Ligand SMILES: *[C@@H]1O[C@H](CO)[C@@H](O)[C@H](O)[C@H]1NC(C)=O
């Protein structure tokens with residue numbers, strides 16, 4: 001299984017090719033702090049090498065107790081067959097299962113332990129040797145399905161340390177330890193530098209599928225981080241070279257460019273059919289040049305668009321993995337074709353290509369990083385990332401590269417799936433009815449923070465209470481009141497007058513919280529009931545129309561003539577006549593009253609004159625009773 005750790009060469013004949021640049025460098029295994037907290041006798045920190053699958057908790061730590069199974073000690077068989085379970089009971093510490101190396105793939109041991117509830121796996125080396133990185137298996141159709149599903153972290157530990165652990169466990173001691181990723185990524189400044197050692201080959205089985213999937217998934221986050229200058233990303237591509245003596249061999253000619261200087265293995269491991277290693281090197285070189293062209297325009301993130309578009313539009317399967325297809329992708333992204341062609345140079349020339357030369361030099365480790373030998377490899381702040389190449393896990397590792405409190409908001413968003421909110425809502429406040437929660441998964445673990453809802457920040461402790469305060473409360477879950485929309489018309493029962501109240505809007509009746517029903521104004525309010533009226537109930541109101549030329553006046557709930565000005569003048573004419581008549585009648589009455597009194601006076605005078613002599617006889621009227629009204 002030795003060559004598994006040396007790259008993606010499954011065939012021994014290719015091994016000499018792969019080893020050529022490596023003899024100059026060295027292989028550094030990323031070590032994590034594995035700290036034994038009890039028993040006292042073996043307390044301390046030990047080396048371990050985190051596996052290249054599963055999900056390590058970058059930025060966090062995991063504490064548990066070690067269990068060494070009595071049977072199936074290599075973990076190659078199903079633990080269920082031995083009735084062994086590592087499920088920890090609620091409230092007890094998670095279980096780290098220790099298994100011995102050998103007999104089967106590392107990944108299978110870890111998968112078997114995960115299936116019965118282990119929280120992490122320690123693989124005990126069987127030889128006294130330096131640590132190596134446990135890699136995910138190469139192309140093996142049957143393993144691919146479970147490797148993908150491994151979510152627990154695993155670490156290889158040295159033989160000597162494992163024997164100490166076994167001794168304590170056999171003596172009945174409880175061995176507790178913690179795996180710590182908090183300092184796994186250094187954070188020297190406020191920008192994270194990371195590089196991905198990748199490959200344009202899309203037909204190498206499980207590893208290629210995983211890489212292609214990762215590129216697609218991670219693109220969004222990578223572009224956000226890069227655009228906002230939180231990160232500086234650089235893609236890299238591994239190439240090998242043919243030893244001088246073989247440059248003219250058929251193998252080197254089909255796998256290499258620039259006279260054996262830059263090579264890649266044949267995608268199908270068959271020189272006679274399909275694509276050659278040479279095609280892969282050329283596309284890798286193109287992708288490097290696309291990055292440079294994009295970087296020169298100040299938009300390095302376009303590389304992510306190119307590689308994902310190329311993967312979708314130009315797959316090997318459809319025989320589109322070629323220059324023409326690549327050019328159409330470059331064109332659609334508006335990149336400068338000439339500068340890319342110039343950067344690629346002449347693949348047939350017997351000379352160095354400066355771009356690929358740089359890549360070969362970068363492959364050799366510097367400082368803490370070590371040589372890049374596994375594809376794909378992610379390097380964050382010059383440390384190799386270990387674990388599954390998956391969006392959430394990688395984002396966590398990148399976020400761990402920021403100093404605490406300088407991390408971008410994407411690190412504190414739900415994009416990072418720690419999934420602690422799934423269980424019991426992480427112990428945070430929630431409103432199930434409104435589908436609101438204060439639980440947020442961040443790479444440092446879950447936090448309980450009152451959510452922002454439709455632009456209104458809820459306030460509270462996040463654990464037991466979150467509520468809308470200040471204006472805009474009706475925007476949050478509609479203040480807990482009834483609301484409904486029909487035909488583009490929205491109705492709400494929320495009334496905010498310094499205090500939220502639920503009151504059905506006009507035209508509705510109900511409690512305002514759960515229900516508000518439309519009022520049928522035609523029936524219940526007896527609206528629009530005049531003889532010319534015809535009433536139609538609508539949602540929240542009613543329509544009234546009048547027959548003929550008449551117009552409905554809602555205020556008076558009556559129909560009137562549409563010819564409003566004519567009606568007005570005829571009415572005023574009527575009033576003029578009426579007032580005139582009234583004045584005339586009043587005047588006539590006054591005259592009558594006056595004449596009547598004058599007549600009465602003269603009658604009295606006439607009667608009195610019959611009994612005594614009066615001064616002025618001549619004033620006695622000479623009248624007839626019967627016609628006195630005629631004279632008025
Ligand atoms: C892995 O997970 C997927 C989806 O959750 C599931 O469909 C598949 O059966 C799992 N594979 C194995 C080997 O359990």
Ligand SMILES: *[C@@H]1O[C@H](CO)[C@@H](O)[C@H](O)[C@H]1NC(C)=O
Nearest residue numbers: 234235291292295296298300
């Ligand atoms: C990309 O551009 C930045 C600054 O513009 C530069 O520092 C960096 O070296 C460039 N990367 C490559 C691979 O050219």
Ligand SMILES: *[C@@H]1O[C@H](CO)[C@@H](O)[C@H](O)[C@H]1NC(C)=O
Nearest residue numbers: 414432433434435436437451
């Ligand atoms: C609740 O909200 C989340 C995200 O806001 C959404 O993904 C989910 O589908 C919602 N669930 C329901 C039942 O509305």
